[in-house]
Amino acid sequence: MIVAAAPAPAATPWFHSLDWERLLETYGVPLLAAIVVLLVGMWVARRLSNAMPRATARMGVDPMLGNFLRNVVYAASLVIVVVLAIGTLGVQITPLLAVLGTAGLAVGLALKDSLSNIASGVMLVTLRPFRVGDVVTVAGQTGTVREVRIFQTVITGADNQHTTIPNTLITAAPIINLTAEPTRRVELVVGIGYEDNIQLARDTALALMKADPRVLQTPAPDVVVYELGAHAINLGIRCYVKSADWFGTKVTLLEQLKLGFDKAGINIPYPQQDMHLYLHGKDGGVVEADALVRDKP
DSSP: OOOOOOOOOOOOOGGGGSOHHHHIIIIIHHHHHHHHHHHHHHHHHHHHHHHHHHHHHHTTOOHHHHHHHHHHHHHHHHHHHHHHHHHHTTOOHHHHHHHHHHHHHHHHHHTHHHHHHHHHHHHHHHHOSSOTTOEEEETTEEEEEEEEOSSEEEEEOTTSOEEEEEHHHHHTSOOEETTSSSEEEEEEEEEEOTTSOHHHHHHHHHHHHHHSTTSBSSSOOEEEEEEEOSSSEEEEEEEEEEGGGHHHHHHHHHHHHHHHHHHHTOOOOOOOOOOOOOEEOTTSOEEOGGGGSOOOO
C-alpha cells in the first residue's frame, strides 16, 4: 500500500515574520520625529532669516547688511537643524560633530576660493565701500549695486543686464563709487584749431553750460587750456552737476558744444598731416611741379 506524502507547508514571506510593532517602535517613531524636526526647523530658519532685513531696517542699518545676514543666518540655521534631526534618530552627535569637523577641514582646503569669497563678503558688509543702490565700477564692470550675497555681488548695468561678480575679485581691485557724493564733475576735452580764438571758444562753452539748468553754479563752470596738441588746442570744459544728472548732462553738452562751435565759426579739427613733396630730376636737382606738366600736343 502506497501512502501519499503530505504536502509541504507553503513558504511564509520574510516580511510576515518581522516584528512590525517593535520595528515601528524602534525606528518608525524616531524617523517620524526627525522628519518633524527637519520640517519645523526649516520653517523656523526661513522665518528667522527673513526677519533679519526688517530688524536691521528698524535699527537704521544699511539694507545691504540685512540681506547679507539673512543669507548667513539661513545657512547656519539649516546646519543646526540637520544636526538636530540626525540626533533625533539616535545617532550620537558628539562623534558626528568630530567627523563633520574633520570633513569640514578637508572641504575647506578644497574650497578655499569659495571661503575667500565669504571673507570678502564680510569685509564688504563691514567696511561698506558702497551701499545698495550706489553706482560703482568694480572688477572692470560698472553698474548699480543690487545685492551683496555670501559668495557674490550682483550689479545691474546701464543696459539692464545683471552681472554677478565673486566677492574676492571686488576686494582685490580698486573700488570706484561714482555716487558716493551728491555732486559729480562733468569733464569734456574738446579740440579747436590753432587759428581759432580761444576766448571766443571759452565764452561759447561757458554760455552753453550756464544755459543748462542742471549745471550747478557752485563750483562755477570753467574752461581751461589742457594741451597744445599736435593737431588742436585741447580745451578742458568742466562743470558740476548732481550725480543723478551726470550722464544726461554730459551727452547734452557734447551735442550743444558742436552746434555752438559751428555757429560761432570755431573749427573742431581732426587728426591730419601735411605732406611736402620734393621732386628730383636726373641730375639730382629739384624739379618744379609745373615743369612736369607736359604741353598738350
